[in-house]
Each structure stands twice: as C-alpha cells, then as structure tokens.
Amino acid sequence: MTVKGVKVVASNRKARFEYFLLEHFEAGLSLQGTEIKSVRAGQVSLTEAYVQVDGRQAWLVEAHIAP
Numbered sequence: 190m191t192v193k194g195v196k197v198v199a200s201n202r203k204a205r206f207e208y209f210l211l212e213h214f215e216a217g218l219s220l221q222g223t224e225i226k227s228v229r230a231g232q233v234s235l236t237e238a239y240v241q242v243d244g245r246q247a248w249l250v251e252a253h254i255a256p
Contacts, residue, residue, distance in 0.1 A: 199233040214240075216247060227255040 204210070220228060227233065232255035241248045 198228050198231060199235050201235040201238065203236065214247075218249070223256055224254045230255075 234253040236253075238252035239250055241250050
C-alpha cells in the first residue's frame with residue numbers, strides 16, 4: 190500500500206476493526222542496524238503494539254521487528 194508516494198510497510202488493521210479511533214496521527218521511525226532489512230522484508234508485527242506519548246516524543250511499544 191502506498192500513501193502519498195510513501196510505502197506503508199505495516200499497519201494494524203485489527204485495531205481499526207475492533208476500536209473506534211477518534212484521532213489519527215502519522216509518524217516516521219528512525220531505524221538503525223539490522224531492523225532495516227527486516228522492515229523492508231515485511232517482517233513486522235504490530236498486533237500488540239501501542240504508542241506511548243511522553244511530552245513531544247511518541248514511543249512505539251510492544252511492536253515486533255524480526256532480527
């Protein structure tokens with residue numbers, strides 16, 4: 190799937206199905222090391238993931254990126 194010329198590598202469709210989302214935010218990730226290859230290969234799971242906001246930063250928690 191592509192959004193505005195950017196390839197979406199993972200999305201949590203189950204969350205959109207089970208919950209009514211009041212607000213939508215888009216963010217990028219800064220990947221370093223071996224996880225870059227795994228994300229490009231589609232080895233990402235957001236099933237139990239959530240975002241924790243701390244001031245002006247948002248942290249992706251409980252996401253799984255294969256080594």
